[in-house]
Amino acid sequence: MTQPVEAEIQERGISRRPVEIATAAIxxxxxxxxxxxxxxxxxxxxxxxxxxxxxxxxxxxxxxxSLFILFQSFRAENKIFVTYAQLGQVVRVLGPLIVFVALIQPLGLYVASAVFILVFMGVIATSRWWSIALTALLVPLACFWIFELQFRVPLPKGPLEAMLGY
Structure with missing residues (x-):
């Protein structure tokens, strides 16, 4: 009775050498x-x-x-640094974060936080819609109460806060 030989599945991705060379160059x-x-x-x-x-x-x-890192990058074994599946997970987290940072200037920190929570929990989490909406509303309100009203630390505000007199 012969046992089946499991073929190794080689995952595709970005190899280590180009990442290390790019890092060393930067x-x-x-x-x-x-x-x-x-x-x-x-x-x-x-x-x-x-x-x-x-x-x-x-x-x-x-x-x-940095030059040592560059030298070592040519000597090291060229293995997979990150698979495309792993890179997809990073993009799923990084994408909403980039949107959040871009929205702080035009919308203010609190509205941008609400949008970030909505998008992030909608993309990453598997929560119920009402849980996402409640979190997106309560977390920025709690942060506003803590930072603006209690600690009196002014954070970036947008048109909504200006309309409310802050």
């Missing part, structure tokens, strides 16, 4: 910006450290570490 760019700014301010020692002296030293260390 970090190298940031290190070069720090160095450019530091030397523009003066990174020498003239009767004491100039404004850019210590940031330049940190920038050189940052650049060296």
């Amino acid at each position: 970090l190298i760019g940031l290190g070069l910006i720090v160095l450019w700014d530091s030397y523009g301010r003066g990174a020498g020692w003239d009767n004491g450290p100039q404004n850019g002296f210590f940031p330049a030293r940190v920038g050189w260390l940052f650049l060296a570490a």
Whole structure:
């Protein structure tokens, strides 16, 4: 009696090497910006450290570490970094978050929070509609009461708050 051989299912996705190369390139760019700014301010020692002296030293260390990451990315085994299914989960969370941040300026923090809760709970959660609506209403109201009325911390407001006199 032979047992069936299970074929390994290779999931498709983004491999590790391009992600590490892209990360290293971004970090190298940031290190070069720090160095450019530091030397523009003066990174020498003239009767004491100039404004850019210590940031330049940190920038050189940052650049060296970034180059090491780039070097290591070519030596490491090129495995899957993230599968497309996992990336889809990230997008399901990141999408509503990007919409939330974009809506803060035109709508204010509280209305944007209500929209975020509606969208996020509608996309991610499997809650009942009345539970989602109640949460989207009560959480921003509670935050408004806590921050604006109790702590008197002004947070970004939109047209709704202006219409209500805040």
